[in-house]
Amino acid sequence: MIPQQEEPSIYSKETTVVYQIPDICSFRGTSNLTVQITADHFKAKVRCFEESQADVLGMFVETELLNVFYPVRHINITKQPNKAQYDQKTPTINLTCKGDGNPEPTYKWFSQENKSSILSSTNLYIIEDVVQNNSGVYICEMYNNIDDIGYNAIYSVEIHI
Template sequence: MTSTSIITEGSNIACVCSGDVGRPPGKLVFQKYRRDHILPIDYTANETSIRSSPDSCSYYRTSNITFKVTAKDNHSVLRCAVISTLAEGNVYVESQPLEVYFAVKMPTIIKYPNKTDYLVGLDTSISLNCTTDGNPKPNYLWYKDNQIEAISTRETFTIANVTTTNSGIYTCIVSNTFNDVIYTTRVQMHVCITKEGNKTPIMKQSNSENTAVIVVGTVCGSIILVLCVILLAVIQNRNKTLRCLLVRNRNDRSLDYVNTTQQQDPSLYEGVDHALDVHNYEQLARREHLYNNANLSND
């Protein structure tokens, strides 16, 4: 099996596989392996030829595939296997490990120990590990704050002297080169180193202070509740007084009407009690209606 020799991430490669597939003819299947694990492969297979071999009473098949490689294909191998019911065991051929060139990936910095703040006299050292991936192997450059000169060219930078002067922003720049192109990316991390006396103290309340706050809150709540009850009673009493005044005014107007009508014609009220009852009002109204009709007839 043959393939192209120079491979970069995102490029398409073509592989050709040829061999004896037996009789009846078997099929050629392509597989991709890396560290003994099968990797998914999305490819287009084209059969170029199949012919019989009279000398061996068998068939000879040739197939090829084309697929796009990624960074994960680095150091993987392509396998061309014969699939046949007559094949004994695994019959296949493998390519050489693929050398896939790809640009450095975005790095990350891991601190050890992993803390937000470091204390002078308590922490003895701080390790900053810059991790990335790339082929060819990445190069590392460490910088602190706005310094022009690099402080390290290793993957891991160690702050051996934990003092406040070593606080600052640390930058890790990674790069690699292939096909005469330089690929570079970077990441930054802030390291804070303080003295013990510079830490902000945490204020704590005593139990007596907490108890005083609870008592004051309870008293205030009780006072507010009493005021609400008094206000509700005043509102209800006022509404009751207004209702009494309305009823009284209504009764007064009814008495005035009865007295005026009685003076005009006392006969209308014969047998009718002066109590202000709804039924008496209806009886008076009927009699007044008859009285008015009688007067109109006499006229």
């Protein structure tokens, strides 16, 4: 198993049936591997090879990239500039919501004081009017759907102006 960012996982001694091909010094084998697939396997590959041929180009077969669907997760908000307290000299405050999910998540921004009004429908919300009235808690909600089931994650940040 070859994940995108981690070291490969090697499975050996899996169920393999080997047949000798008569009259030539060759064998044909069939191996079966059962692996628990998780979100960490998104865009991973599974490669099968005969152990002595692992590094010989063309002597292995591998799958296409795995497209694993998983709910939204790992949500976080970054502030730019990153300060505990802002003053009116700050031109703008950029709030960026990041997370993970497949299919690709959608985003909505709200303020805690008015959850019925969507401030932004992207992962970015910009506070352009840096005044005390715009202090408060800003909430990012991240959504995706898998097999007609909706998933969401919520994260918030408090801004002091």
